[in-house]
Amino acid sequence: MLNETYRGMLNHKSVIRETFMYGKQHAAEIGYENVFDYSLGNPSVPCPPQFTLAMQNLLDTEEPVDLHGYCPSQGDPGFRTAVAKHLAKTFALPYQQKHIFPTTGAAGAIAHAIRAVTQPGDEVLTFAPYFPEYGPYVEGTGAHLKVVPPQAPAFQPNLDAFEQMLTEKVTCVLINTPNNPTGVVYSAETLTRLAELLAEKSRAYGHTIFLVSDEPYRDIAFDGKAVPYPAAFYPHTLTCFSFSKSLSLPGERLGYVAVRPGCEGEDILVDMMAQISRFTGHNCPPSIIQRAVSRCLNVTSDLSVYETNMNLLYDKLKALGFEVERPGGTFYIFPKALEEDANAFCMRARQYDLLLVPSDTFGVKGYVRLAYCIDTEKVERSLPALEKLAASYRR
Amino acid sequence: MLNETYRGMLNHKSVIRETFMYGKQHAAEIGYENVFDYSLGNPSVPCPPQFTLAMQNLLDTEEPVDLHGYCPSQGDPGFRTAVAKHLAKTFALPYQQKHIFPTTGAAGAIAHAIRAVTQPGDEVLTFAPYFPEYGPYVEGTGAHLKVVPPQAPAFQPNLDAFEQMLTEKVTCVLINTPNNPTGVVYSAETLTRLAELLAEKSRAYGHTIFLVSDEPYRDIAFDGKAVPYPAAFYPHTLTCFSFSKSLSLPGERLGYVAVRPGCEGEDILVDMMAQISRFTGHNCPPSIIQRAVSRCLNVTSDLSVYETNMNLLYDKLKALGFEVERPGGTFYIFPKALEEDANAFCMRARQYDLLLVPSDTFGVKGYVRLAYCIDTEKVERSLPALEKLAASYRR
Numbered sequence: 001m002l003n004e005t006y007r008g009m010l011n012h013k014s015v016i017r018e019t020f021m022y023g024k025q026h027a028a029e030i031g032y033e034n035v036f037d038y039s040l041g042n043p044s045v046p047c048p049p050q051f052t053l054a055m056q057n058l059l060d061t062e063e064p065v066d067l068h069g070y071c072p073s074q075g076d077p078g079f080r081t082a083v084a085k086h087l088a089k090t091f092a093l094p095y096q097q098k099h100i101f102p103t104t105g106a107a108g109a110i111a112h113a114i115r116a117v118t119q120p121g122d123e124v125l126t127f128a129p130y131f132p133e134y135g136p137y138v139e140g141t142g143a144h145l146k147v148v149p150p151q152a153p154a155f156q157p158n159l160d161a162f163e164q165m166l167t168e169k170v171t172c173v174l175i176n177t178p179n180n181p182t183g184v185v186y187s188a189e190t191l192t193r194l195a196e197l198l199a200e201k202s203r204a205y206g207h208t209i210f211l212v213s214d215e216p217y218r219d220i221a222f223d224g225k226a227v228p229y230p231a232a233f234y235p236h237t238l239t240c241f242s243f244s245k246s247l248s249l250p251g252e253r254l255g256y257v258a259v260r261p262g263c264e265g266e267d268i269l270v271d272m273m274a275q276i277s278r279f280t281g282h283n284c285p286p287s288i289i290q291r292a293v294s295r296c297l298n299v300t301s302d303l304s305v306y307e308t309n310m311n312l313l314y315d316k317l318k319a320l321g322f323e324v325e326r327p328g329g330t331f332y333i334f335p336k337a338l339e340e341d342a343n344a345f346c347m348r349a350r351q352y353d354l355l356l357v358p359s360d361t362f363g364v365k366g367y368v369r370l371a372y373c374i375d376t377e378k379v380e381r382s383l384p385a386l387e388k389l390a391a392s393y394r395r
Numbered sequence: 396m397l398n399e400t401y402r403g404m405l406n407h408k409s410v411i412r413e414t415f416m417y418g419k420q421h422a423a424e425i426g427y428e429n430v431f432d433y434s435l436g437n438p439s440v441p442c443p444p445q446f447t448l449a450m451q452n453l454l455d456t457e458e459p460v461d462l463h464g465y466c467p468s469q470g471d472p473g474f475r476t477a478v479a480k481h482l483a484k485t486f487a488l489p490y491q492q493k494h495i496f497p498t499t500g501a502a503g504a505i506a507h508a509i510r511a512v513t514q515p516g517d518e519v520l521t522f523a524p525y526f527p528e529y530g531p532y533v534e535g536t537g538a539h540l541k542v543v544p545p546q547a548p549a550f551q552p553n554l555d556a557f558e559q560m561l562t563e564k565v566t567c568v569l570i571n572t573p574n575n576p577t578g579v580v581y582s583a584e585t586l587t588r589l590a591e592l593l594a595e596k597s598r599a600y601g602h603t604i605f606l607v608s609d610e611p612y613r614d615i616a617f618d619g620k621a622v623p624y625p626a627a628f629y630p631h632t633l634t635c636f637s638f639s640k641s642l643s644l645p646g647e648r649l650g651y652v653a654v655r656p657g658c659e660g661e662d663i664l665v666d667m668m669a670q671i672s673r674f675t676g677h678n679c680p681p682s683i684i685q686r687a688v689s690r691c692l693n694v695t696s697d698l699s700v701y702e703t704n705m706n707l708l709y710d711k712l713k714a715l716g717f718e719v720e721r722p723g724g725t726f727y728i729f730p731k732a733l734e735e736d737a738n739a740f741c742m743r744a745r746q747y748d749l750l751l752v753p754s755d756t757f758g759v760k761g762y763v764r765l766a767y768c769i770d771t772e773k774v775e776r777s778l779p780a781l782e783k784l785a786a787s788y789r790r
Contacts, residue, residue, distance in 0.1 A: 055683075065438070068644045133673060268397070281677060
């Protein structure tokens with residue numbers, strides 16, 4: 001018999017995907033260049049040339065049996081060592097090979113990290129607004145996702161509500177900075193207080209509460225500011241990273257879990273995640289990609305276009321009177337809709353060929369997400385459409 | 396708190412891996428060339444040059460944003476169509492794009508296929524001897540693996556015992572042909588009778604019993620004989636394939652599930668498997684590998700070395716009086732040990748620098764597996780060691 005759970009999910013349509021599909025259809029009618037599609041978070045800049053060169057060099061020089069052979073179940077040792085060195089240098093924490101578990105993107109990283117530090121039935125807390133895939137990632141482990149309500153307009157985590165919800169059932173907290181969908185970077189002050197609460201409650205309950213930090217946008221930071229690194233604030237942190245955005249390689253599925261040195265279980269967590277892979281059919285990420293990326297850890301794609309686009313949109317939205325927080329990173333911005341119902345607002349935006357995503361899908365009402373990983377020229381041409389949309393609410 | 400299940404697994408040592416690690420250590424003492432390591436099923440021949448050329452060509456000519464971009468959650472459409480055409484031509488069944496779900500190797504394929512066609516608590520039957528990773532693959536879905544006892548010496552599935560065990564709780568049957576560890580190819584007669592039993596019991600119980608067929612060794616067939624294709628015998632078949640062996644790409648993690656045309660749920664099973672991926676952090680396999688392999692579906696590595704090795708070993712084992720079934724494919728052979736305790740036999744074999752795997756790990760007692768994916772020259776040099784081992788039992 002077909003599995004009822006997964007079969008039932010086929011009827012739940014993703015609003016992001018529905019918007020994207022509408023955009024494709026609309027583009028066929030009025031031309032691709034005339035649809036201002038802010039729906040999907042797909043990198044729009046190419047990978048750095050170093051990655052292509054590394055791939056070509058590996059194919060030209062390595063023995064195929066070695067290059068394409070099985071990895072150990074903990075991943076390619078060279079990649080793990082290179083990542084550990086890179087993190088140690090960047091964040092001044094003594095990461096070693098044993099702390100690094102390569103995964104198929106951040107999705108694989110989060111799924112493994114949470115399975116490793118929870119028992120079925122445990123609660124995992126996250127902060128609204130949040131990436132909706134956290135739902136399946138967490139529920140798939142047997143733990144339950146509970147969402148701390150949002151704190152507008154700055155969208156730093158709501159730590160008062162968090163403290164109330166941080167009961168004995170909670171064994172793991174999942175954060176995302178820089179944040180999808182808001183673009184907000186969690187401040188050092190936020191992370192300090194968050195770490196204090198985690199330490200205090202861990203002591204009170206007699207068990208370690210782990211922090212899983214999802215950071216695929218870490219390298220997309222604006223205004224020349226560094227993004228505070230959560231693992232630097234709290235020792236029991238599993239950092240989840242993906243090269244999808246930093247190196248513009250989303251289709252090649254490479255990421256990692258980095259177990260913070262000093263974390264409870266630091267000597268066995270990677271071995272445990274290798275065991276978890278056997279149960280999910282996850283496997284190691286591809287060998288050649290691990291080896292090529294290990295040569296590119298000190299470079300990124302040219303990510304400056306995202307800051308250019310952010311400034312254009314932020315300035316225009318502010319000028320039009322939108323309530324909006326200035327993003328500190330990512331390629332998202334999260335203004336308040338001009339009417340209470342974000343879905344209705346997004347439907348009206350379509351009349352101006354603007355494709356936005358209503359915030360309901362991120363666990364917040366009344367906002368919209370714009371993913372500005374598109375050409376700057378198109379962002380510029382979209383500004384009059386934003387003007388018209390705003391004007392339609394002043395009539 | 397660290398997850399107790401996965402933590403507990405760290406104490407369960409894999410006998411295959413332990414044997415391999417012993418071999419590495421022993422090689423450091425007496426020289427790699429002097430250890431006859433038959434423990435690991437790692438391809439020993441390079442990928443075909445067409446794969447390397449396809450990779451180089453993609454890197455040279457494609458726009459990186461397209462080449463390395465996100466796949467749809469059902470996988471790369473070009474790869475799916477190419478696989479469907481290849482299967483349709485090879486097996487004269489009307490496979491279409493909608494039937495193909497790309498996965499990270501056969502492990503991902505089996506994990507997805509079984510999740511899709513079972514509910515938690517269902518029973519999945521497989522036949523001893525069987526690949527031990529079937530345990531975690533099946534248990535990870537929430538279903539339970541039950542093992543039909545073996546049928547020596549030919550090691551065709553024991554269909555009388557199977558019929559007894561095929562109760563109403565069984566919703567899925569998992570088979571593996573050509574078989575790891577025996578090298579036996581399931582005969583057309585076996586598959587005909589298996590299909591009859593599945594159809595009969597499906598009718599009796601009022602639910603379809605699905606067949607999941609694991610076929611990573613399909614292209615390694617001996618004596619010029621074709622391997623009977625299970626999906627041709629039974630419509631409700633999900634075929635799991637990996638390019639690890641056919642193209643010698645085990646580290647690049649590419650495989651697929653092929654839903655047989657006419658299978659129950661054929662229009663939705665791939666969409667369901669895309670949903671399943673969200674819960675396990677599996678994701679699509681890497682984009683560039685899907686695109687390169689779709690250009691190599693009509694070629695394989697030079698797999699003839701495995702047949703050469705098989706003949707050398709089979710002839711020697713028979714000459715030495717071993718009870719052994721002649722393999723029809725794979726790179727495994729499965730002789731009966733010369734004493735009741737296969738573990739003791741393998742320990743004695745180590746005295747002659749022969750590394751064999753005892754059959755207990757495959758759900759059968761008293762046999763050993765030899766993985767002869769090593770250089771022919773080494774197989775030849777190992778034959779005197781086999782002679783000495785056999786002679787030691789005649790003293």
